Amino acid sequence: MTLMLLLDDSQELSIVVIGLSFCSYLLLKKKQPKRITDPLGITLVIGGPLTLATLSYFVSSFLGVFVTVASYFGILTLLAITYRTSPIHPLANYPGPALSKVSKLWAIWVLWRGKQHLVYKELHELYGDVVRVGPNELSIRHADAVQSTLALPKGPFWDNRSDPPSLIATRDLAVHAQKRRRWNRAFNSAALKDYEETIREKSKEFVESLGKRVEQEIDLNEWMSYFTFDFMGVMAFGRDFGMVKGGSDNQELSHLIEGAVLFETMIAHVPWAVPIFHRFPFFARAENRLVAFGVTNVEHRISAGSNRRDLFHFLIDEDGLESVKPSKGTVISDALVSIIAGSDTTATALVAIFYYLLLNPHCQTRLRREIQSVFTNGEDPLDFTKLAHMSYLTGCINEALRLLPPLSSGAQKYISDDSSGFMAGPYFVPQNTAVFVHPFSLHRDARYFSPLPEVFWPDRWIPPSERQYPAGTSDADFILNTTAFIPFSGGPASCAGKSLAMMELRAITCILLHYFQIEIADTDKVTGWENTLRDYFTLQRGPLPVKLHWLS
Numbered sequence: 001m002t003l004m005l006l007l008d009d010s011q012e013l014s015i016v017v018i019g020l021s022f023c024s025y026l027l028l029k030k031k032q033p034k035r036i037t038d039p040l041g042i043t044l045v046i047g048g049p050l051t052l053a054t055l056s057y058f059v060s061s062f063l064g065v066f067v068t069v070a071s072y073f074g075i076l077t078l079l080a081i082t083y084r085t086s087p088i089h090p091l092a093n094y095p096g097p098a099l100s101k102v103s104k105l106w107a108i109w110v111l112w113r114g115k116q117h118l119v120y121k122e123l124h125e126l127y128g129d130v131v132r133v134g135p136n137e138l139s140i141r142h143a144d145a146v147q148s149t150l151a152l153p154k155g156p157f158w159d160n161r162s163d164p165p166s167l168i169a170t171r172d173l174a175v176h177a178q179k180r181r182r183w184n185r186a187f188n189s190a191a192l193k194d195y196e197e198t199i200r201e202k203s204k205e206f207v208e209s210l211g212k213r214v215e216q217e218i219d220l221n222e223w224m225s226y227f228t229f230d231f232m233g234v235m236a237f238g239r240d241f242g243m244v245k246g247g248s249d250n251q252e253l254s255h256l257i258e259g260a261v262l263f264e265t266m267i268a269h270v271p272w273a274v275p276i277f278h279r280f281p282f283f284a285r286a287e288n289r290l291v292a293f294g295v296t297n298v299e300h301r302i303s304a305g306s307n308r309r310d311l312f313h314f315l316i317d318e319d320g321l322e323s324v325k326p327s328k329g330t331v332i333s334d335a336l337v338s339i340i341a342g343s344d345t346t347a348t349a350l351v352a353i354f355y356y357l358l359l360n361p362h363c364q365t366r367l368r369r370e371i372q373s374v375f376t377n378g379e380d381p382l383d384f385t386k387l388a389h390m391s392y393l394t395g396c397i398n399e400a401l402r403l404l405p406p407l408s409s410g411a412q413k414y415i416s417d418d419s420s421g422f423m424a425g426p427y428f429v430p431q432n433t434a435v436f437v438h439p440f441s442l443h444r445d446a447r448y449f450s451p452l453p454e455v456f457w458p459d460r461w462i463p464p465s466e467r468q469y470p471a472g473t474s475d476a477d478f479i480l481n482t483t484a485f486i487p488f489s490g491g492p493a494s495c496a497g498k499s500l501a502m503m504e505l506r507a508i509t510c511i512l513l514h515y516f517q518i519e520i521a522d523t524d525k526v527t528g529w530e531n532t533l534r535d536y537f538t539l540q541r542g543p544l545p546v547k548l549h550w551l552s
């Protein structure tokens with residue numbers, strides 16, 4: 001009624017529209033929408049009466065209603081832009097591209113183009129250690145910020161993924177710690193010992209299958225995926241997909257994962273809109289197929305059982321150690337996470353190791369010499385105690401993970417509104433801010449890795465007595481700050497499968513170099529391989545064509 005009285009003329013209507021837009025904006029800002037119902041609710045509660053009032057005022061002129069409603073949203077947007085770019089915004093002191101301050105659309109655009117890792121690195125080179133990469137988001141490149149940042153809860157990037165959320169998408173620290181118990185059991189030293197046999201079997205099968213293709217051009221990128229998919233299939237579902245035996249991705253898993261990860265990562269920038277996108281089969285097709293794949297395989301594993309203590313054994317709590325048994329939904333989302341987090345990342349690391357060994361044949365020769373000196377009597381190099389103590393091998397693996405961390409742009413964390421902010425090393429980060437440490441930038445920073453931070457130099461990881469310096473460098477230049485080395489992240493949500501991943505990387509690198517001479521099959525493709533990488537949270541990779549020859 002009051003509203004109707006106010007609407008005496010269009011000037012007063014304008015005041016009402018501006019006032020309502022302002023109130024809506026304050027409400028939206030305070031409430032920090034988490035689901036689509038939040039902004040919709042506010043808009044309907046405020047915009048609804050406004051529309052009705054305008055309808056009466058303009059006596060059913062639809063043009064009038066359109067102008068009023070458009071003005072309402074226009075002013076709302078203008079207020080958001082003004083505040084976000086104003087000096088009173090809490091992140092105003094942090095530099096960054098103008099568009100990134102205005103809207104998350106900038107980040108979606110950067111992601112879509114696939115070169116996010118390079119873009120953020122360039123931004124750090126331009127602006128310094130802290131860059132504002134979203135209206136309320138910071139990217140950090142400073143070793144002193146690593147520990148405190150990685151100890152924070154996960155960010156809104158993980159909101160509204162699956163219900164119930166998987167371990168990796170669980171934001172509440174207490175709930176996460178409770179879920180993580182099953183995973184920690186799955187990767188304690190006794191469990192890892194049990195997995196050794198599976199790695200041995202699958203590694204030998206890998207060599208056998210590759211052995212049938214010697215002297216032919218093969219795409220090592222595809223083959224590494226076959227291996228890690230098969231291996232995680234056995235671990236997570238008790239099921240061998242047979243990709244290595246058949247030499248093809250018979251489940252179309254690469255395709256499914258790539259589609260689902262790209263879709264999920266893009267919409268993760270607007271978490272409140274995720275449920276809408278999930279409703280459209282067109283958008284969610286890859287995601288839905290991946291979930292269906294998870295459901296089928298989990299059901300198969302439950303009905304078939306297993307004679308091994310595999311990862312699934314712990315995820316489903318077959319030992320009955322939890323007071324509340326995990327639901328089937330939780331197990332499905334966790335099993336899917338293990339396939340995505342466990343196979344794609346490990347495949348990227350393996351391909352990266354061989355990419356650098358191909359470009360640096362002297363490193364390949366030196367590593368082979370180390371393998372031959374440790375495994376002297378012709379045995380397969382699959383003794384995990386020996387593998388763990390091979391310094392040059394660890395150097396090659398660490399160096400590949402340093403230059404190309406499989407999650408190159410890291411994992412988003414968040415400082416909630418009930419905290420008063422925190423110190424990320426020397427930098428203050430206010431409440432309500434999403435923040436991540438950018439591994440790709442950090443790992444190539446000369447303050448932490450010197451000399452030659454952009455160069456594959458495994459010696460930086462080995463004891464000083466064995467280290468060989470490249471021409472023009474000396475120990476006077478040497479810096480190695482392991483705090484800045486975070487391929488597996490850190491803190492309470494660090495990679496749960498790190499030890500398993502390291503076992504796979506050591507075993508496959510050694511067994512391939514033990515049996516095969518590996519050479520570049522297409523120089524342009526191999527030297528340009530790094531340019532094929534697309535950072536969609538995980539790294540999508542192009543082909544790496546090689547030729548294998550049996551070593552006599």
Ligand code: HEM
Pocket residue numbers: 150167168169180183337338339341342343345346349405406407410411487488489490492493494495496497498500501
């Ligand atoms: C070279 C291979 C791998 C790399 C580089 C890697 C890296 C990472 C990173 C960076 C995270 C994010 C942590 C965070 O949110 O701060 C992560 C999480 C995770 N990774 Fe890995 N990972 C690898 C292999 C594996 C394997 C083999 C598994 C086995 C299933 C695995 C399981 C997980 C799980 C379950 C999480 C979620 C942890 C949590 O939220 O508590 N990863 N990984």
